[in-house]
Amino acid sequence: MATIYTIGFTQKPAERFFGLLHEAGVRRLLDIRLNPGGQLAGFAKQGDLAWFLRELIDCDYRHLPLLAPTEEILKDYRADHRWDRYVTRFEALMDERGAPDMLDRAELAATPSCLLCSEATPERCHRRLVAERIARAWPEFDVVHLL
DSSP: OEEEEEEEOTTOOHHHHHHHHHHHTOOEEEEOOSOTTOGGGGGGSHHHHHHHHHHHHOOEEEEOGGGSOOHHHHHHHHHHOOHHHHHHHHHHHHHHHTTTTTSOHHHHHHSOEEEEESOSSSTTSHHHHHHHHHHHHSTTEEEEEEO
């Protein structure tokens, strides 16, 4: 079995965040945020995060915006908080983009990888939807949420 991990950076101090990744043996962080360079991201701001990962835990960083929601989907969800509508629209977007087939299945299985977004927990976060989609499409994958 292979594992796809997920993690959110909010409500976690840097020590906990990097510790969770290190303890799980994650070797590649797949950043699936639409805007990874935001000023509110703190230690998880794109450029800083890539450096911290490399220097602290010898982990690769990749930004994969094709696994992020569109600005419109995010804007509408922030306005109405309708998770059911968000899920329907995001799943349709992932169908349109051909997820997860844009990923290298063999590479993902060979390199312990983690999907990153900002939400503290996976319940209402697209990283959970992406991870579950991977596990449905490729049954050799388990999903583990790092909390």
